[in-house]
Amino acid sequence: MDNSMTPEPHLVPGYTGHCPENRDRVGKTYGRxxxxxxxDPCSNHAPELILAPIDAKPDNKDYPTQSELKILHDRKEFVDPVYQHPIIPGYAGFVPNMFKQTGKRYVAAATAGVAQHETLMQLYRCEKRTLRHRDLLESGRGLFEHKWNERLLPQSTYRAPLLPVTRICKGNKDEKCPPTTEKLCYSKFTTPHFLDDDDADKFIIKGYAAHIPMAMTRFGEPSKVLTHNALCSFSDYMYKKKRDSWCCGQDLTTPAIKCPPVGHFIIYHNNHGMHPTYAGHVPGHNYKFGRSFEKTTYHAKRWLEVHQDLTVLPEIAKLDLEY
Known part of the structure; x- marks a missing residue:
């Protein structure tokens, strides 16, 4: 700073450049x-006031190289490209390998990223063509020419599937094992829905908060027995409905196929009335009085059978039938 033209050199507040040792000093204004x-001669100053000389020639890093431009030109002839040189600065879309380019302008960085991506794709396409050519030669459908590149191809000495050769060669005998009747070994990851019906572990433990199929209409049984019967009904029902297209984990050779218990899906029973806490609809319940809920809901479908041909309301018809 001996030949400084400014009598009191300082940096203007708002300057965003680097000032050596500024962050280690406190207690004064930015200018002072x-x-x-x-x-200060003890500060670590740069040898020049302007680090980048103004008359310096532009570096090649700021411009795409001829090899990169050639790769992009060949890519344009090969496919319908999305990225064409020059890629305009401000493009907000994805540019491959853009994050790897540092210290370059946007055009140079984008061109270099696309060129690297296209070089990798050319390598993949070459490997794919080589594998396809090798498979064609090994299958016997291709014409093998004793060229250097074809002689370097890794070839196998066998064909698939393997064929029996001479008797001298030893091989594994193909034994047909008869089907066993032993119990299948289930792992701890096997769901209880698809276990065998006679399996003691086919039940849902207490505290299971998910859906249990066919357990909604069951009540009056312990949790273990209720969930076991529900899962058995579910597996039998699914096994019957989708026998040909889907297996529930059971043996397809079992001849016995049980239908789902129809009694559990009946709402209005013929031998007893509804439960007093039942909040659903009961046919004819509004026209019955003087008896308990169980008596009035006994054989509720009988009311529908009697009044199915009526064209007026039941109170107008004045039917005197015992139902």
Whole structure:
């Protein structure tokens, strides 16, 4: 700073560049602090005031190279490209390998990223063509020419499937094992829905909060027995409905196929009435009075059978039938 033209050199507040040792000094304003640092001979100053000379020639890093431009030109002839040179700065879309380019302008960085991506794709396409050519030669449908590149192809000495050769060669005898009747070994990851019906572990433990199929209409039984019967009904029902297209984990050779218990899906029973806490609809319940809920809901479908041909309301018809 001996030949400085400014009598009191300092940096203007708002300057976003680098000032050596500025972040290690406190207690003064920005102007006074930078003035002290600029004239302090003990500070680590750069040898020049302007680090980048103005008359320097532009570096090749800021411009796409000829090889990169050739790769993009060949890519344009090969496919319908999305990225064409020059890629305009401000493009907000994805540019491959853009994050790997540092210290370059946007055009140079984008061109280099696309060129690297296309070089990798050319390598993959070459490997794919090589594998296809090798498979064609090994299958016997291709014409093998004794060229250097074809002689370097890794070839196998066998064909699939393997064929029996001479008796001298030893091989594994193909034994047909008869079907066993032993119990299948289930792992701890096997769901209880698809276990055998006679399996003691086919039940849902207490605290299971998910859906249990066909357990909604069951009540009056312990949790273990209720869930076991529900899962048995579910597996039998699914096994019957989708026998040909889907297996529930059971043996397809079992001849016995049980239908789902129809009694559990009946709402209105013929031998007893509804439960007093039942909040659903009961046919004819509004026209019955003087008896308990169980008596009035006994054989509720009988009311529908009697009044199915009526064209007026039941109170107008004045039917005197016992139902």
């Amino acid at each position: 602090q930078t003035h002290t640092l600029l004239i």
